[in-house]
Amino acid sequence: MDDKDTRVDPALLAGNRRPAAGYRATHFLWEVKEGVATVTLNRPERKNPLTFDSYAELRDLFRQLKYADDVKAVVVQGAGGNFCSGGDVHEIIGPLVKLKAPELLMFTRMTGDLVNAMRQCPQPIVAAVDGVCAGAGAIVAMASDLRIGTARSKTAFLFNRVGLAGCDMGACAMLPRIIGQGRAGELLYTGRALGGEEGERWGFFNRLAAPEALAHEAQTLARQLVEGPSFANGITKTMLHQEWAMTIEQAIEAEAQAQALCMLAQDFNRAYEAFVAKQKPRFEGN
Incomplete structure (x- = not known):
């Protein structure tokens, strides 16, 4: 690409x-x-x-x-x-x-x-x-x-x-x-x-x-x-606040959607590649 x-x-x-x-x-x-x-x-x-x-x-x-x-x-x-x-x-x-x-x-x-x-x-x-x-x-x-x-x-x-x-x-x-x-x-x-x-x-x-x-x-x-992974940290902050008004079941589903979104970010790939190479990941927030 x-x-x-x-x-x-x-x-x-x-x-x-x-x-x-x-x-x-x-x-x-x-x-x-x-x-x-x-x-x-x-x-x-x-x-x-x-x-x-x-x-x-x-x-x-x-x-x-x-x-x-x-x-x-x-x-x-x-x-x-x-x-x-x-x-x-x-x-x-x-x-x-x-x-x-x-x-x-x-x-x-x-x-x-x-x-x-x-x-x-x-x-x-x-x-x-x-x-x-x-x-x-x-x-x-x-x-x-x-x-x-x-x-x-x-x-x-x-x-x-x-x-x-x-x-x-x-x-x-x-x-x-x-x-x-x-x-x-x-x-x-x-x-x-x-x-x-x-x-x-x-x-x-x-x-x-x-x-x-x-x-x-x-x-x-x-x-x-x-x-750290700033995009993922932003998601964590959002969920910490939004889940106050959720049931446990709603929170689990919301977190499933949020985590899947984070898995699309390049920081997730960077973390895996760094683990394989036995290095510390360098996150870029995307």
């Missing part, structure tokens, strides 16, 4: 593949290096709170990542020894108390759309959590696929502390699946902080790292994901 038969139509590529390395972030730091994209929440003097603008930009960026052919994994971190203190009290909470129901619903739907965008982008997301991780910051960590914390990290779903329900941005659906119903209820009803070591025992964190090594550990994990 010649190249003419195997090449992808340029018009199809133009509509479905857009490199993300050239993106210029406005409300946080953004870097793409060797397949790993890094989002750094960068307001360290306020412990990296979110604003209306940063919520919207993060939502739109994660939506765009489904088209990014140069990003295979994402790291989300905070600057200055903290992850994220949640919604900015002065720039979000203050204005919210003056809004009417339609505008409030507009806001809560926007914040929920950030979680949807994180779940729907095909790249695995690694949250590197140090220090304060509160409110919406805790949600961003929760919505990531993998979490590395530190012993000094404090994760608090503190909506209860400001007179709101714990059911924010998908917390009542996702948090119990990560740490269990009883433990999730305790955090959502009380708003207390979950320490790093306790968070690792409960399964919220995959593992802990020393604060000075956290960024390196997160990047190392992300690079391991980049070296």
Whole structure:
């Protein structure tokens, strides 16, 4: 089969593949290096709170990542020894108390759309959590696929502390699946902080790292994901989320279809050929 038969139509590529390395972030730091994209929440003097603008930009960026052919994994971190203190009290909470129901619903739907965008982008997301991780910051960590914390990290779903329900941005659906119903209820009803070591025992964190090594550990994990079969990893992420709403029988059939699709990818052939040659496979994501 010649190249003419195997090449992808340029018009199809133009509509479905857009490199993300050239993106210029406005409300946080953004870097793409060797397949790993890094989002750094960068307001360290306020412990990296979110604003209306940063919520919207993060939502739109994660939506765009489904088209990014140069990003295979994402790291989300905070600057200055903290992850994220949640919604900015002065720039979000203050204005919210003056809004009417339609505008409030507009806001809560926007914040929920950030979680949807994180779940729907095909790249695995690694949250590197140090220090304060509160409110919406805790949600961003929760919505990531993998979490590395530190012993000094404090994760608090503190909506209860400001007179709101714990059911924010998908917390009542996702948090119990990560740490269990009883433990999730305790955090959502009380708003207390979950320490790093306790968070690792409960399964919220995959593992802990020393604060000075956290960024390196997160990047190392992300690079391991980049070296894997990125197309298949995207399928795994999709199925992990979609199967929440399936019966076991439906999930088995969905996984049969998904796995058959992955068997059509060249990475499956590369893995076999590498095994035969007693070499480590070099995956290319196709």
